[in-house]
Amino acid sequence: MTAFLIASLVLVAALAFGTTDPLGNPRFGFNLDNIAAMADPAYRVVLLRSLGYAVLTCAICLVVAYPVAYAIALHGGRFKNLLIAAIVVPFFANYLVRMYGWSVVLSDDGPLLKALRSAGLADETTKILQTGGGVIAGLVYGFIVFMIIPLYAALERMDTSLIEAGRDLYGGPLRTFFFVTLPATRQGAAAGCVLVLLPAMGDFVSAQLMGGPDQIMIGNLIQDKFFQGQNWPLGSALTMLMMAVLFVGMIGYLRRARKDEAEAVR
Amino acid sequence: MTLRPATPATFRPARRTAPRPAVAKTKTVRRHRRGTDRKPRFAIAVTVLFFALLYVPIGVVILFSFNAQKSLTVFKDFSLRWYSDFFHDDALIASLGMSLRVSLVAMAGSMILGVALALGLVRSRSRLGSLAGLIMLVPLITPEIVTGVAAMLLFKGMGITLSTGTVMLAEITFSISYVTVILRSRIAALNPETEEAAMDLGASRWQALRLVTLPALLPSILASSVLVFALVFDDFVLAYFTTGVDPQPLSVRIYSAIRFGVEPTINAVGTLMLAGSIGLIALALFIPRLFGRRGGLDLLSGK
Numbered sequence A: 001m002t003a004f005l006i007a008s009l010v011l012v013a014a015l016a017f018g019t020t021d022p023l024g025n026p027r028f029g030f031n032l033d034n035i036a037a038m039a040d041p042a043y044r045v046v047l048l049r050s051l052g053y054a055v056l057t058c059a060i061c062l063v064v065a066y067p068v069a070y071a072i073a074l075h076g077g078r079f080k081n082l083l084i085a086a087i088v089v090p091f092f093a094n095y096l097v098r099m100y101g102w103s104v105v106l107s108d109d110g111p112l113l114k115a116l117r118s119a120g121l122a123d124e125t126t127k128i129l130q131t132g133g134g135v136i137a138g139l140v141y142g143f144i145v146f147m148i149i150p151l152y153a154a155l156e157r158m159d160t161s162l163i164e165a166g167r168d169l170y171g172g173p174l175r176t177f178f179f180v181t182l183p184a185t186r187q188g189a190a191a192g193c194v195l196v197l198l199p200a201m202g203d204f205v206s207a208q209l210m211g212g213p214d215q216i217m218i219g220n221l222i223q224d225k226f227f228q229g230q231n232w233p234l235g236s237a238l239t240m241l242m243m244a245v246l247f248v249g250m251i252g253y254l255r256r257a258r259k260d261e262a263e264a265v266r
Numbered sequence B: 001m002t003l004r005p006a007t008p009a010t011f012r013p014a015r016r017t018a019p020r021p022a023v024a025k026t027k028t029v030r031r032h033r034r035g036t037d038r039k040p041r042f043a044i045a046v047t048v049l050f051f052a053l054l055y056v057p058i059g060v061v062i063l064f065s066f067n068a069q070k071s072l073t074v075f076k077d078f079s080l081r082w083y084s085d086f087f088h089d090d091a092l093i094a095s096l097g098m099s100l101r102v103s104l105v106a107m108a109g110s111m112i113l114g115v116a117l118a119l120g121l122v123r124s125r126s127r128l129g130s131l132a133g134l135i136m137l138v139p140l141i142t143p144e145i146v147t148g149v150a151a152m153l154l155f156k157g158m159g160i161t162l163s164t165g166t167v168m169l170a171e172i173t174f175s176i177s178y179v180t181v182i183l184r185s186r187i188a189a190l191n192p193e194t195e196e197a198a199m200d201l202g203a204s205r206w207q208a209l210r211l212v213t214l215p216a217l218l219p220s221i222l223a224s225s226v227l228v229f230a231l232v233f234d235d236f237v238l239a240y241f242t243t244g245v246d247p248q249p250l251s252v253r254i255y256s257a258i259r260f261g262v263e264p265t266i267n268a269v270g271t272l273m274l275a276g277s278i279g280l281i282a283l284a285l286f287i288p289r290l291f292g293r294r295g296g297l298d299l300l301s302g303k
Helices: A002-015 A033-037 A041-075 A077-091 A095-106 A111-118 A132-143 A145-157 A161-168 A173-184 A186-202 A205-211 A218-227 A232-265 B006-017 B019-035 B041-065 B081-087 B090-123 B127-141 B144-157 B164-189 B192-200 B205-234 B237-242 B250-259 B265-290
Strands: none
Touching: A002 A232, A002 B144, A033 A232, A041 A077, A041 A132, A041 A145, A041 A186, A041 A218, A041 A232, A041 B041, A077 A145, A077 B041, A077 B265, A095 A111, A095 A132, A095 A205, A095 B041, A095 B250, A095 B265, A132 A145, A132 A186, A132 A205, A132 B041, A145 A186, A161 A173, A173 A186, A186 A218, A186 A232, A186 B144, A205 A218, A205 B250, A218 A232, A218 B144, A232 B144, B041 B265, B081 B090, B081 B265, B090 B127, B090 B164, B090 B205, B090 B250, B127 B164, B144 B164, B144 B237, B164 B205, B164 B237, B192 B205, B205 B265, B237 B250, B250 B265
């Protein structure tokens, strides 16, 4: 099975250098056309959009997940496990069904916009679906649990007397959070960011259901090259491009993590 | 000359103004001190809002699966028509059957291979073993679309027609990673001396494994197999890339249905799937407790 994994990944890498014959069948070879095609500004736009959406998703997840994990880990009392289970369990339910329910909630005459309109926060023309915001909302809903869990674990492990010390030293709640809690749990936050970034980057369902034709992400391009376009080598090349971008991020994360570990040992 | 109380009088207001900021300060300090055990209102507010947004979409799907009308915004009368539509839709039933078969096979396959692999990885100290252990983590840290594309290319490259079998194979490969990760930590936590003691008492290596090690691992094995079943049943991306034409897994069917317009039957199917997977995950969390282990949450957080 390990061999299966390696073989399949090597094949993607190899096919990225392949070509298609006139019948549309993939042919192996050593050809840089697909790599050169990556320079196409159209791909660059999609790649940058994917990266931007993924990073924004990650940031929103971080901002939302911190208070949630904080409230549960430090003030959840005996309901701690129950609350975390209540967050985790729905995330293991079908991704498509959840995404579909979310798109109904965010739709133009859905409950959320209706509530916002009656509160005077939105007007008739306000849209969430079919915008970039819709795609990001979908990604956040889809992957925020990957942020909450590591943050919760980090906050639970954290020595809470540090927070008390911060308060004793006249730190306000915000100052204590930014100078004590945040640094103490930054490894959990970093792990959460990686866990959100990876699937958000490759997702194609959110852009399809919440975005629309002008919001496509790199996942949609890859899917299109394999299913509609029948240009597998180009699809493979795009997959490798995405992996390369993620890999650079991962290396940064791993080096940082190793440094943190070394500091902790010292 | 009499000393007039003028001087103290002039001092007094000065003395009174000087401590005033100090008083104000101690007040804020005291508030902060109390703050350590005071509920963080902001965080709790965010949490409440988060839970609402987490469950509203799920609630919408469940609610409108019982709607008599086709509308997704107005709930009219209670009706089970979409459920009956689903049970009369042969194609959807075939998809359900296929998803169930794939999940069962993946559960069994990944369990046998996963247990063997986890045991091998923990016991072997060779460099090849730790390399294999690292590679097993690859599917967990690559976007699923990459795993899907890679598996599809491998099958096509070997000239295998995509079918139910290819989905099973791909799902097994993927789920082994979960099983191995969960079981490795459990095996590492086991006391190796119990197995050695069994062998000292005359048990063969295999008997020791079967009578001592496996029963100790049973809760984790059961919990992770339920988890694998639920994950594989719900999986979309990998199934999407490795499935043949007919029948398609249920999640792939749902995907094409929601892409081409809204069909309320999907609400019924979705509700059934939600109920099924939430029940299974709850079961997986509950199993370790059944065996007297504390909490099952470490299963999901990987602690």
